[in-house]
Amino acid sequence: MTTTIRLGTTTYSFNDEYHSYDLSLESMFETIGSLSPKQGLEIIAPQCIRTYPEVSEEFERRFRYAVERYDLVPSAFGHYSDLGRIPGRDLSIEEAVEFSRIQLEGAKRLGYSLARMSYQSFDLTDRREALYRQLLPDLERLELKLAIEIHAPNIIESEQQQRVIEDVAKLNSPYVGFTIDCGCMTSRVSPVCERKFLELGVDPAVVKRVIDFWATEPSLPELRAEIEAIDGGPLVELLATETWIYFGHGKPAALRAIMPYVFHVHGKFFQVDENGNDDAVAYPEIIDILVSSDYDGWISSEYEGHHWLKNRDAYAQVKAHQQYLHRLIDDSEASKSGTART
């Protein structure tokens, strides 16, 4: 059975280990390399690169050494637009293009052919001003794909996200597409989130009320009204806000329509349970769509349980997540070719 789906991970998965100095930059790369041969390596640029947005020659040398030594494959460069860097105003188009161009040129030097773009431009009235359009000449020059991230609380189906999707479809460039973060397609709030707030002493009945309310797919104003109605203090407000921010209500079916523009996938996950299954994201449906659409690209496992759990277990979690994805991919491939797995 062959698949065009490749697995990797992002340095974001190792936030805790890196921030606490348990892992240095190189030992983080080594750890990622030990997951499997030809493991995909996605870096968060302002996490890893001291000279961000520039990629220094020293970083390039260290990065290339690690890629070679630990048998890694550069999968996606974690670019940031940082439009709000200057207080009180967005970067001008010229400033934003220059800030991005520096990163994209650096990404190319590191051997990346794709950059994830963290960028929100929903309120632009003239889409010619969209950063991805402004960067198109640079992308063509560098032969680098730019993959705009769709991330919870935004979902594919939202009106504002659809405006961007329509524009990217209209642009019809092999260099501009999307990174879909699977956290925008969840079927429940991860128990690790729930457990954290219980441990912090929030009344179990209130936790249940907040989680049940999340399942009603509230809008932000509805959520705010519920927070006010509960009147449970800052921890309850934080729980409600986090359920809304981290656990998107998008439906995997919406993914199928944008597959021609999906360049990269963030395999967001919060915890792999004791049965080896992801505890919140609608992966069986998502993987089915990726396989049946002949997705040819990376899934970067992106562990985010560390937001609530501080057990520094990212390696085991990413390993388990990739085993889970392999199983789903095999099942979907078997189903696609009409040979059910036994």
Added chain:
Amino acid sequence: MFDEDLIASQRLTRSPRGEHRFLAFKIRLPWYRSLYLSCFDRIELSVNGSRQAEEDIFLKLYGTTYRFSDLTKHYSVLWFVLDPAELLIQHDSNLPSDRCVIVLTLFFRIPYHRHVFRQVSTCTSALQIEDRTAL
């Protein structure tokens, strides 16, 4: 995100500078990635329950000392995520013992969320006071 690491010192130094005395301790950037100093626009700090005025608080990073309330002007200075900074507090009052309790809350903007989302990080720590002759 990394509230527990915000205060990165076990000790607090107390040193004279001119007519004033300063308390100093190390802090970490409580976020997964590096940020520009312009993202840090508010701080709340108490020493033994006594709230310190923001104009008496300074941040020292890479050899330069900034008044905290001026940080928003420094949108080209990147605070790399692994590097501790030093927080300096002008504090002329006497402290009753050789230990004091610091409660620190840092407010910052997420630059890629434009001007929408903010983060708040809080940490409380009891620090041993160490007197030094100069900063």
